[in-house]
Amino acid sequence: MCKTIRLLLGLVAGVVLCSLSAVCAMEPAVISMDYSVTPRILKSKPVAKVDDVSSDGIIAVKITWDPLDAEILPYIENILIYRSAISDDDFKLIGTLKAESTEYIDASDTEARIDPAAGPVRSNWVYYYKIGVLTREGFIFLFSAEDYIIPQPVWFDIEKIAPFIATLIFFILVIGFIQVARRRGADLYVRPIAGMNEIDNAIGRATEMGRPILYVLGLGSPEDIATIASYTILARVAKKTAEFRTDLIVPCNEPIVMTIAQETVRNAYLEAGHPDAYSDDMVFFVTSMQFAYVAAVNGLMLRERTATNCYFGKFYAESLLLSETGNIAGSIQVAGTDEVAQLPFFVTTCDYTLIGEELYAASAYLGRDPLLLGALKAQDYAKAITMVLIYLATIALSVNIAGITIFVKGLIDYL
Amino acid sequence: MKRRIPILIVSITGFLLTVQYFCPHPYSEAFYNNALDWLVIIGIFAMPLGIYSMVRIQFQKVARQESGWGFAVISLISLFVMLGLGYTPKCLEAGSFFMKLFEFIYIPIQATMFSLLAFYIASAAYRAFRARNLLASIVLVSAILVMLGRVPIGMAIHPIFPEIADWIMNFPNMAAQRAINIGLGLGAASTAIKIVLGVERSYMGFE
Amino acid sequence: MMNIWDKLLNLDRRFIYLAVFLAAIIPFLFPVGLEINPTQEVISIYNFIEELPEGTAILLAADYDPQTEAENGPQARALLRHMFKRNLKVIIMTLSQDGAALAEMLTKSIAEEYEKEYGVDYTYLGYKPYPSIIILSIGQDFRISYPADFYDTKLNDIPMMREIKNYNDLAAIIQIGGGNVSNMWLTYAQERYKVKLALAVTAVSGPQYYAFLQSKQIFGLIGGLKGAAEYETLLESEYDRLHLHKKAIQGMNVQNFVHILIIALTIIGNIAFFMKRHPKHMKTKG
Numbered sequence: 001m002c003k004t005i006r007l008l009l010g011l012v013a014g015v016v017l018c019s020l021s022a023v024c025a026m027e028p029a030v031i032s033m034d035y036s037v038t039p040r041i042l043k044s045k046p047v048a049k050v051d052d053v054s055s056d057g058i059i060a061v062k063i064t065w066d067p068l069d070a071e072i073l074p075y076i077e078n079i080l081i082y083r084s085a086i087s088d089d090d091f092k093l094i095g096t097l098k099a100e101s102t103e104y105i106d107a108s109d110t111e112a113r114i115d116p117a118a119g120p121v122r123s124n125w126v127y128y129y130k131i132g133v134l135t136r137e138g139f140i141f142l143f144s145a146e147d148y149i150i151p152q153p154v155w156f157d158i159e160k161i162a163p164f165i166a167t168l169i170f171f172i173l174v175i176g177f178i179q180v181a182r183r184r185g186a187d188l189y190v191r192p193i194a195g196m197n198e199i200d201n202a203i204g205r206a207t208e209m210g211r212p213i214l215y216v217l218g219l220g221s222p223e224d225i226a227t228i229a230s231y232t233i234l235a236r237v238a239k240k241t242a243e244f245r246t247d248l249i250v251p252c253n254e255p256i257v258m259t260i261a262q263e264t265v266r267n268a269y270l271e272a273g274h275p276d277a278y279s280d281d282m283v284f285f286v287t288s289m290q291f292a293y294v295a296a297v298n299g300l301m302l303r304e305r306t307a308t309n310c311y312f313g314k315f316y317a318e319s320l321l322l323s324e325t326g327n328i329a330g331s332i333q334v335a336g337t338d339e340v341a342q343l344p345f346f347v348t349t350c351d352y353t354l355i356g357e358e359l360y361a362a363s364a365y366l367g368r369d370p371l372l373l374g375a376l377k378a379q380d381y382a383k384a385i386t387m388v389l390i391y392l393a394t395i396a397l398s399v400n401i402a403g404i405t406i407f408v409k410g411l412i413d414y415l
Numbered sequence: 416m417k418r419r420i421p422i423l424i425v426s427i428t429g430f431l432l433t434v435q436y437f438c439p440h441p442y443s444e445a446f447y448n449n450a451l452d453w454l455v456i457i458g459i460f461a462m463p464l465g466i467y468s469m470v471r472i473q474f475q476k477v478a479r480q481e482s483g484w485g486f487a488v489i490s491l492i493s494l495f496v497m498l499g500l501g502y503t504p505k506c507l508e509a510g511s512f513f514m515k516l517f518e519f520i521y522i523p524i525q526a527t528m529f530s531l532l533a534f535y536i537a538s539a540a541y542r543a544f545r546a547r548n549l550l551a552s553i554v555l556v557s558a559i560l561v562m563l564g565r566v567p568i569g570m571a572i573h574p575i576f577p578e579i580a581d582w583i584m585n586f587p588n589m590a591a592q593r594a595i596n597i598g599l600g601l602g603a604a605s606t607a608i609k610i611v612l613g614v615e616r617s618y619m620g621f622e
Numbered sequence: 623m624m625n626i627w628d629k630l631l632n633l634d635r636r637f638i639y640l641a642v643f644l645a646a647i648i649p650f651l652f653p654v655g656l657e658i659n660p661t662q663e664v665i666s667i668y669n670f671i672e673e674l675p676e677g678t679a680i681l682l683a684a685d686y687d688p689q690t691e692a693e694n695g696p697q698a699r700a701l702l703r704h705m706f707k708r709n710l711k712v713i714i715m716t717l718s719q720d721g722a723a724l725a726e727m728l729t730k731s732i733a734e735e736y737e738k739e740y741g742v743d744y745t746y747l748g749y750k751p752y753p754s755i756i757i758l759s760i761g762q763d764f765r766i767s768y769p770a771d772f773y774d775t776k777l778n779d780i781p782m783m784r785e786i787k788n789y790n791d792l793a794a795i796i797q798i799g800g801g802n803v804s805n806m807w808l809t810y811a812q813e814r815y816k817v818k819l820a821l822a823v824t825a826v827s828g829p830q831y832y833a834f835l836q837s838k839q840i841f842g843l844i845g846g847l848k849g850a851a852e853y854e855t856l857l858e859s860e861y862d863r864l865h866l867h868k869k870a871i872q873g874m875n876v877q878n879f880v881h882i883l884i885i886a887l888t889i890i891g892n893i894a895f896f897m898k899r900h901p902k903h904m905k906t907k908g
Contacts, residue, residue, distance in 0.1 A: 055439040123441075157439045164437050170601075174608045220802070221754075222618070225603045228610075231617040255465025256458070260618060284472045285465035289720065291528035291689050303483050316801040317532060317690070317826055324535040328635070338599050339801075340592055341830045348543035356595045360602035363617055371614040379605040386597055448762060451755050458752050507723065509730075517723050522688035525720070529689035532826075533880060537642045538635040541887040545895045555892070559885050565848055567656035568878045577659065584832050592833045 048131050048145040052152060053105065059123045059151045060107035065131055065143075067102050080132035080140065081106070083118060085125050092118035123153045169385070173378035181374030188373045195334050195352035196365055199233070199310065202332045202351075203240045206307035212247035213237065214306040216297060216322065218313025218337065219290060222256040225360060226338045230312040231264050232363035233336075237310060238268035242277055249300060250283040253293050258285045294318045298325040311335040311350070312359060315342045323349035336362070422613045429611035470494070557583050630894035638887065645883040649875040656878065658871060660852040663835055667820045667842030668704065668856045670794065676709040678793045679786050683807065684725040685717045685753070685799035690824050691724065696850035696870035697822040698728055698798050700857055706736040706743070707860055711782045713792075715747040715768070717756060717803050722749035726772065735864060741780045748772030753803050757810040761817075763788050794818035794841070800827035812839050822849065847873045 048065040068076060076099035082091035083106060092115040095104050106129075108120045121127065129145040181188055206213045215234055220227035234250070241248040250265065252258035262283040269278035286296045298321065301309065309326040311319070312335070319335075319342040326333045327349045335346040336354030346353045354362070357379075364372035396404045432450065435443045469490075476487040497516065500506055506513035546552040563569035564580020609615035660668070674680070682702060686694035705712045716725040729746045738744055747768045750756045759766040764786065770776050777783040785791065789811060797807045800823030812819040818841055821831055825846025834840045844853060850870035854861060861868055 058444075059441070153440045155438055155440050157437055160437050167433070167604075170604055171608060174605060174612075178612070178614065223754075225606045228606060228615070228618045235617065252465075255461040255463075255468075258468060259461065259464060263619070264617070280468075281472060281475065285468040287469070288465070289525075290687065291525050294528060299483065299486065314802065317529060317824070320535050320539065321528070321531055324539055327539075338602075340595050341827045345539070348539045357598040357602035360599075360606055363615060369614075372609065375605050375609045375614060379601050382601050382605075383598060386601070444762070448759070448766065451759050451766070454755050455752055458755075507726070509727070514723065518727075521720075522691065522724075525687060525689035526692060530692070533646065534639045534642050537880075537884050537887060538638045540884050541633070541638055541891045542635075544888045544891065546892050555888065559888065562881045562885055566878045566881045567658050567874055568882060570659060571656050577661075581661070584829060585836065588829055589833050589836060592830055596833060 046131065046133075046143055048129065048143060050127075050129055050145045050147060050149040052149060054123070054151055054154050055157060058107050059121055059153060060105050061121055061127060061129070061149055061151050062103060062105050063129050063131070063145060064103045068099060068133070073099050075135055077134045077136050080134055082130040082132060082142070083121070084128045084130075091128075091130050094118045121151060123151055126150050170378070170382050173381055174375050177378040177381070178371050178374035181370035181377070184370070188370070188377055190361070190365055190373065190376065193354065193358050193361070193365055195336060195354045195358070196233075196362065198334055198352045199237060200240060202308040202310075202334055203237065203244060203246060205332055207244040207246045209307045211307035212249050212304050213241055214297070214301060214304075214309045214326075214331075215248060215250045216309070216311045216313070217250070217252060217257055217261060218311065218315045219253050219293070219318065220257070220314030221254060222260060224314050226312075226314045227257060229336075229359045229362050231260060232366060233310070233312050234261060235264050235268045236366045238265040239272045242269040242272035242274045245274075245277065248282050249304065249306065251286045251293070251297050251300060252283065253286065253288055253290075255285055255288075258283060290316065290318055291321075294321045297322060301325055301329050301331065305329065306331050309333045311337070311346065312354070312362075313337065315339055315346075320345035320349065326350075418616070418619070421619055422616065426611055426613055429607070433611070466494075557587070627894045627897045630890060631898060641883055641887070642880060645879040646876050649879045650872075653872060653875040654878070656874070658848075658851050658855045658874060660856050661849075663843040663845075664849050664852040665856065667701075667796065667844065668853065670818075670820070670841060671701075671704050671708055671710070674708060674710060674793050677711060679711045679713065679782070679791055680705060680793050681713045681715065681795040683715055683717065683795060683797040683799070683803075684721055684728060685797060685803040686724070687718050687720045688724060690800070692873070693824045693847050693850070694798050694800075694822065695724075695728070696847065696873070697844050697853065698725075699732060700850055700853040700870070701796055701798070701822065701844075702728065702732045703735070703860060703866075704853075704857055706732060706738055707857075709743075710793075712744040713747060713764075713783075713786070714744065716749045717753035717806075718799065719749060719751070722772070725749075735866075741775070742782055745777075745780050745783055746772045754806045754810055757806055758814070761789055761811065761815040789815045789817040792817065794820060796820045796822065798822040800824040804831070808834060808839060820844075847877055 046065040046068065048063060051062045051064070053060045053062045063081060079097040079099060079101050080093055081095040081097065081104045083094045084091040094106060094114060096114065097104060106121050108122065126148050127150070128148050131143050131145070133141045133143075135141075203213060215237055217227060217230045217234065220230075222228075238248060240246075248265065250261050252261055262280060265283050266275075266278050269275050287293050300306070301322075302325070306326075306329070309323070309331045311322060311333070315322075315335075315337045316339065319337070319339075323333055323335060323346055333350040334352045334354075335350040336359040337343065337346065338356050338359055340356065343353065343355055361376055363369075364376040428450070431446065435447050473487040473491050475481075476484045477491070481487075497513070500513040500516070503511070503513065505511055508514065540558075544555055544558065546555050560576065561580045561583055563572070564576040564578070564583075569576035569580070606615060610618065671680075682698070682705065684694075684698050686698070702712065702714075714725055714729050716722055726746060726748075729744065733740070733744055740746075747764070748771065750767050756767045760768075764783070765777050768777060771780060771783075789795070795807065795811060795817055797804055797819065798821075800821075804821050804823055804827070807819060807821075811817050819839070820842035821834075821840050822844035823831060823846070825848065828843070828845030828849075831840065831843050831845075835843050844850060847870050851868075851874045854868045854870050858868075860866075
């Protein structure tokens with residue numbers, strides 16, 4: 001009897017002590033476990049959907065599901081994503097997410113996968129997805145996505161429909177006007193560009209003074225449109241200097257630009273009938289450093305006392321340093337750039353400045369080639385279309401007629 | 416033939432890259448990545464050409480003792496010294512001789528060149544900013560207002576100055592910038608199409 | 623004989639250079655503290671960084687050269703300090719040839735201030751040539767152009783880079799520079815890959831980016847030393863806490879005086895021009 005009482009007392013004391021130690025070990029923030037969560041997860045069974053979101057060369061499936069109820073979130077450890085291919089029907093774990101997540105993208109370029117056997121998602125395979133809700137007690141509740149999916153690579157990015165239509169219209173305009181120009185010859189009007197006409201006079205002046213001409217192609221890379229336009233003007237200048245036997249100096253900032261400029265000047269001298277007058281020393285590489293280049297070109301201007309300085313291409317902070325030095329040296333200066341921020345500097349220090357697209361129009365203007373003139377006309381019409389669209393959109397938004405406003409705003413948001 | 420083949424290469428590549436922009440297919444992306452790799456490779460090949468041209472011209476200047484040949488000597492010495500030091504071990508670590516040259520000679524020289532702009536801007540503004548006619552007067556007044564509004568002293572004179580400066584920057588300035596940018600965008604697109612169609616050939620050194 | 627107006631109109635430019643020199647040096651030696659009010663375009667960058675969750679990855683493209691260090695340097699320092707203060711994971715790179723050493727010095731010094739660990743809190747990728755190609759290739763994967771960082775460690779061996787593949791994994795790009803490379807980030811990163819972009823540019827190239835600000839192609843703009851001074855003002859408590867030198871705010875003293883000088887010169891030039899052109903008109907009026 002006494003033994004039994006002692007045993008019972010010991011048992012009670014053990015239970016009390018265990019409970020006390022458990023209570024003491026518990027941190028105040030810990031939420032007490034509620035095993036009634038299981039039926040609640042089952043009750044709020046999330047609905048999962050799968051979508052093919054493949055783009056930019058990546059095959060991707062987006063799995064989305066309804067968010068779990070906020071009240072059960074504290075009991076959830078993770079959300080697990082499983083995938084199975086039809087040829088391999090056991091599901092493999094591909095991702096673990098936080099309890100509050102509502103989507104997962106299974107992309108072909110995702111390297112870290114929990115189960116390496118899952119491999120990357122591939123196009124034209126059939127996939128099934130399951131979402132697992134892992135509770136803190138270690139139970140997993142699995143839910144299947146509503147449907148299977150066969151991801152397909154995309155051939156056309158629908159988000160780029162607006163630039164695609166614009167490109168297409170522009171392309172058609174250019175080809176159309178080139179055809180018109182072919183039929184009508186060079187009979188398309190181009191407004192006179194004073195700076196361009198002045199180049200010939202400036203070359204004449206340099207010849208009379210017996211001093212060289214400096215041609216600067218700017219700091220652009222060979223693929224810049226301004227640099228490409230500059231080659232055309234360089235060809236024209238080189239042809240004239242070849243005819244007049246005036247010295248030409250072309251210091252370059254980029255090796256590829258230098259190579260093309262050498263070829264341009266060589267061809268111009270050949271076309272002018274003076275190939276012997278050309279030398280590679282006329283077109284040379286100085287440095288690709290912006291201000292070291294400025295120092296070198298400014299030194300050239302002051303030492304060689306160039307009569308005419310031409311600046312055509314991409315220019316940055318060096319524009320004023322070059323043209324102001326030219327101004328101090330008393331040279332005639334003609335410039336052209338598409339760098340809007342540098343235009344004020346050129347306008348204040350040079351005799352003539354080609355503004356923005358006037359520079360691009362140089363090849364058509366100088367060459368009078370019907371094909372180039374046609375493209376220039378197409379550009380004008382595209383600009384007119386753009387202007388009309390801008391005005392229409394402005395009016396539509398200003399008059400505030402409900403339907404039109406909503407439509408235009410929607411269109412602008414979409415674009 | 417010498418001209419046709421390069422034009423053909425440009426046309427085909429240009430057309431394919433235009434299509435690639437709209438096509439997110441893995442094949443198209445692979446082609447695009449390949450094209451990028453080729454661009455880097457070709458670009459790097461051009462560098463020795465530039466260095467050769469620079470060294471040749473400077474050597475000629477020294478040999479012929481042309482005006483400013485002393486500068487050519489300095490250029491060549493600088494080139495070879497920096498090139499040589501660039502191969503020394505740990506040259507990029509702080510305190511190395513290479514870094515000292517960079518930090519205490521190269522950076523100050525470059526910054527000095529840039530700071531010349533302040534002097535040149537003042538001189539150009541004094542000489543060229545004239546109220547010759549109505550339009551020039553508008554430019555002049557706007558410039559003064561923006562200059563005042565952009566420094567704390569404008570605010571100290573009257574809080575309206577920064578507001579006026581912001582208005583000028585956000586409306587008249589932006590309208591003009593946009594107009595030029597739209598023209599430039601179309602011009603650039605037109606040139607690109609001309610290149611793809613083989614109409615524009617100046618980038619190859621012939622018209 | 624030349625009258626005073628002729629003399630003013632033909633003023634030797636060396637006098638102007640001297641005046642600029644004095645206007646720059648005097649306020650540098652005797653600063654006049656004036657209040658700096660941050661503009662909305664700078665505040666929006668500050669707020670963006672301020673609101674990012676800790677541990678978010680962000681790219682700082684320090685594409686500036688030594689020549690623009692005076693303007694871009696304070697911008698870069700203020701931005702990096704803010705990013706480290708917010709415990710963001712920062713990737714630093716440069717597309718400027720001369721900027722590689724500058725960006726490295728910047729990164730190392732600011733990381734030391736905040737006791738940040740390389741590879742965990744920040745990574746320096748260094749310089750690569752041909753900016754447009756690099757910007758495009760990062761849209762696919764950093765590893766195409768940068769298989770390794772500046773110190774030749776493979777990106778996959780750098781803890782913070784394991785999770786980062788391309789622009790999709792970044793909260794934003796903040797580019798410091800101006801000019802051609804800024805345009806490339808706009809065209810190739812923002813337009814093509816729709817990544818969030820903000821720019822910190824030199825004062826001279828600032829005006830051309832306002833159009834992109836309004837069209838929301840960039841979410842913020844720090845223009846020149848003034849923008850840097852505004853950012854330093856926003857971070858004033860941080861600068862004071864670490865006892866840091868507010869270089870841009872000090873520089874604004876100089877800029878104040880030089881602006882005033884240019885305004886004065888322009889007005890004097892115009893008075894001389896007007897008097898020379900209409901001497902009688904002034905006489906009758908007077």
